[in-house]
Amino acid sequence: MRIEPIKLMPVGSRISMDEVAKVADTEKTFGQFxxxxxxxxxxxxKNSxxxxxxxxxxxxEDVSQVMIAAEKANVALQLTMQVRNKIVDAYQEVMRMQV
Incomplete structure (x- = not known):
């Protein structure tokens, strides 16, 4: 007796499984993201x-554009550092787990 995998389709969707497979193949990995x-x-x-x-x-001539570029870079860098901190905290928490 052979068990076939279940093919799930979203409710109300008109896309085929082939289209779903194509999208899954083109998705980015976490590292690429x-x-x-x-x-x-x-x-x-660099722009800032x-x-x-x-x-x-x-x-x-427009100083506001320079300030906007600087603030965009600052906010992006702060967000990046916060994400890095959360990842490091999660890693440390996993390392503290007892197996």
Missing amino acids: LADALNDVNELQ NKASIDLAAGRV
């Missing part, structure tokens, strides 16, 4: 630095 997020934060930091240099050189 994390790398992309860190690259985005790095780009915000460039805007500050342009302001100091007198190439920027």
Whole structure:
């Protein structure tokens, strides 16, 4: 007797299992998602630095755009650090568990 796996479809969905498989194959891994997020934060930091240099050189007329870029970079960096702290805390908690 052979047991076949159950094929689940979302209720009311009109997509086929082949389409679901294609989406599952193209999804990012956690590592790729994390790398992309860190690259985005790095780009915000670079943009902020460039805007500050342009302001100091007198190439920027709108100071508010420089401040917005700096705050975006600051908020993104703070969020990244908080996520890192939560990951480290979770890792430490797992290491304290007794097996």
